[in-house]
Amino acid sequence: MMMPGDSSAAAALSADLGYPVGPSDMADRVAAVLASPGDALFGAKHDDGALLGFVHVRLRMLLIDDLSAFVESLVVVEAARRGGVGRALMAAAEDWARGRGAHCIRLRSGASRHDAHAFYRSLGYADGKAALGFEKVL
Numbered sequence: 472m473m474m475p476g477d478s479s480a481a482a483a484l485s486a487d488l489g490y491p492v493g494p495s496d497m498a499d500r501v502a503a504v505l506a507s508p509g510d511a512l513f514g515a516k517h518d519d520g521a522l523l524g525f526v527h528v529r530l531r532m533l534l535i536d537d538l539s540a541f542v543e544s545l546v547v548v549e550a551a552r553r554g555g556v557g558r559a560l561m562a563a564a565e566d567w568a569r570g571r572g573a574h575c576i577r578l579r580s581g582a583s584r585h586d587a588h589a590f591y592r593s594l595g596y597a598d599g600k601a602a603l604g605f606e607k608v609l
Contacts, residue, residue: 473514473525475501480522481514484546513563515547515556523551528564530571540568542578561594579604 473481475498482497492500504510509530515523524547531539542564547557568576577599580587 472505473501473512473522475505477501477514477522477525481525481546484522484525484548485544487549488544488546490544511564511567513560513567515551515560517551523548524556524560526560526564528568528576530568530573531577537574538572540564540571540573540576542576545578557590558594 478498478501479494481501482492482494485492485497501512504512504527507529510527511529512525512527514525517523524545526545527543528540529543531541533539542561545557545560545564547560565576578591578596580591
């Protein structure tokens with residue numbers, strides 16, 4: 472599991488992926504996720520304690536589908552990519568979801584992240600239903 476003390480490193484990793492967040496905001500988010508029984512946050516660390524990556528997974532109960540899980544974020548520091556860190560984090564997320572009765576696990580990946588798409592396919596993930604994402608700033 473990732474710990475609250477990993478928040479600054481998690482903020483840096485998030486920014487590297489293109490999602491900048493300040494360390495104090497990340498600390499608040501990490502605390503909220505860790506407090507939620509429907510969420511899990513797994514971290515991978517180097518022998519020296521440095522955070523190499525994290526995955527945030529949550530259960531999804533929908534009226535139109537059986538219980539599933541959704542990977543909200545997966546980030547691995549560039550120097551550790553292709554070294555098994557992402558694979559181990561995804562395995563932890565899948566085991567957690569399976570253990571809570573989820574029938575499948577889903578995720579979204581940016582259309583331009585071709586290396587990430589190949590990674591997910593290598594883990595047995597298949598393309599899901601095609602959709603467009605919409606958002607509105609509130």
